[in-house]
Amino acid sequence: MRTNDNPNVMDLTKLVRKNILALAPYSTARDEYQGELDIYLDANENPFNDGYNRYPDPYQKRLKERLSRIKGVDSSRIFIGNGSDEPIDLVYRIFCEPGVHNAVAIAPTYGMYRVAADINGVEYREVMLRDDFGLDAETLLAAADGNTRLLFLCSPNNPSGNVLCRKALERLLTGFGGIVVLDEAYIDFADDPGFLSQLDRYPNLIVLQTLSKAWGMAGLRLGLAFASPEIVRLLTRVKYPYNINVVTQKLVLTLLDKDMPGQVETLKRERTKLLEALPELPVIRKVYPSDANFILVRVDEPRKVYDRLIEKGIVVRDRSRIRGCEGCLRLTVGTPEENERLIAELKAMPV
Numbered sequence: 001m002r003t004n005d006n007p008n009v010m011d012l013t014k015l016v017r018k019n020i021l022a023l024a025p026y027s028t029a030r031d032e033y034q035g036e037l038d039i040y041l042d043a044n045e046n047p048f049n050d051g052y053n054r055y056p057d058p059y060q061k062r063l064k065e066r067l068s069r070i071k072g073v074d075s076s077r078i079f080i081g082n083g084s085d086e087p088i089d090l091v092y093r094i095f096c097e098p099g100v101h102n103a104v105a106i107a108p109t110y111g112m113y114r115v116a117a118d119i120n121g122v123e124y125r126e127v128m129l130r131d132d133f134g135l136d137a138e139t140l141l142a143a144a145d146g147n148t149r150l151l152f153l154c155s156p157n158n159p160s161g162n163v164l165c166r167k168a169l170e171r172l173l174t175g176f177g178g179i180v181v182l183d184e185a186y187i188d189f190a191d192d193p194g195f196l197s198q199l200d201r202y203p204n205l206i207v208l209q210t211l212s213k214a215w216g217m218a219g220l221r222l223g224l225a226f227a228s229p230e231i232v233r234l235l236t237r238v239k240y241p242y243n244i245n246v247v248t249q250k251l252v253l254t255l256l257d258k259d260m261p262g263q264v265e266t267l268k269r270e271r272t273k274l275l276e277a278l279p280e281l282p283v284i285r286k287v288y289p290s291d292a293n294f295i296l297v298r299v300d301e302p303r304k305v306y307d308r309l310i311e312k313g314i315v316v317r318d319r320s321r322i323r324g325c326e327g328c329l330r331l332t333v334g335t336p337e338e339n340e341r342l343i344a345e346l347k348a349m350p351v
C-alpha cells in the first residue's frame with residue numbers, strides 16, 4: 001500500500017494514465033476566440049437565431065461562478081458533468097489502466113461505481129461495511145495494493161442512509177495514496193457539513209455532489225465534482241467538449257434561485273415523522289437511521305411487501321437481493337400526503 005508522505009503535495013503524474021497525460025484535447029472554436037463580437041463565423045453554426053443555434057459554453061463559466069458562490073468553493077475547483085455518472089466514468093478513464101489498476105469501494109453502496117468499473121475493464125474490490133453500515137478504515141486500506149488508484153466512498157451512503165464516520169474518512173484521505181472519491185449526493189439532508197471545506201487539505205480528494213436530489217433537478221442531469229484545480233483540469237480535458245447543453249446551463253441558473261433549504265427542511269421533518277411511525281408497524285422488522293431523503297427498512301418478506309405496495313399504487317425500491325441488504329426495502333421520503341399514504345398502506349398490510 002502506498003501512502004501520502006506530505007498530504008498537501010501530490011504528484012498527480014504518477015497516478016494519471018500515460019495516454020491522458022499526453023492527450024492533446026479537442027480545441028473548440030470558443031477555445032480559439034473567447035471574446036464577445038458581433039459576427040460569429042467560426043463554428044459552422046446556423047446563423048439564424050432560434051435560441052439554440054449556438055454551441056454551449058464548454059466551460060460553463062456563468063454556472064460555475066454561481067455554484068462557486070453557493071458552495072463557497074473557487075470556480076477552478078468545480079467540474080460540471082452530465083449527472084454524477086459522468087465524473088464517475090471519467091475518473092476511471094483518467095486514473096485506471098484497464099486490466100492493470102483497480103478500485104476499492106465500500107459495499108453495499110451506489111451501483112454506478114461498479115458499472116463504470118466494468119465498462120472500463122477495471123477490477124472493482126468491494127469491502128463490506130459493518131452490520132450497522134459503519135465504516136472501518138483499516139479493512140478498506142488492507143484491500144488496496146500498489147495498483148489501487150481509486151477509493152469510492154459515499155456519505156450519506158446509498159442505500160443505507162447513514163453518514164460515514166468522519167475520523168475514518170480522514171484516516172482514509174491521509175492513508176490512501178490514490179484518489180479518494182467521496183460521493184455526497186445526499187449531504188444537503190445531513191447535519192454533517194461534509195468535506196467540501198477540506199479540499200485544500202486533501203489534494204487526493206474528489207467530492208461528488210449533484211443537483212438531482214435536494215435541488216430537485218434530476219431531469220436536467222447536472223453532477224458536480226469538486227477537487228484540486230489540477231484534477232479539475234484533467235476532468236475538463238477528457239470530457240466531451242459540450243457536455244452540458246444550452247438549455248440546462250440556462251435553466252439551472254434560474255432554478256438555483258429556488259428555496260432548496262426550505263424544501264429540505266420539509267423533507268427532514270417528514271423523515272423524522274417516518275422514522276417515528278415506521279417502527280410501530282407490525283410489517284417492519286427494522287428501521288435504519290437516516291441522514292438522507294430515504295429510509296432503509298427490513299421486512300420478513302420484501303417481495304410480498306413490494307408487490308402489495310405496487311397494487312396500492314406505491315413503488316419503493318427493492319434492495320433485498322443486494323449483499324448486506326437482505327430483506328430490505330428503500331423508501332424515498334415524499335410529500336406529507338404521499339408519506340401518509342405509505343404509512344397507511346404498510347399499516348394495513350397483513351403480517
Ligand SMILES: *Cc1c(COP(=O)(O)O)cnc(C)c1O
Nearest residue numbers: 083084085110158185210212223
Ligand atoms: C442519486 C445518486 C447520485 C446522482 O446521480 P446523478 O447522475 O447526478 O443523477 C449520485 N450518487 C449517489 C450515491 C446517488 O444515490
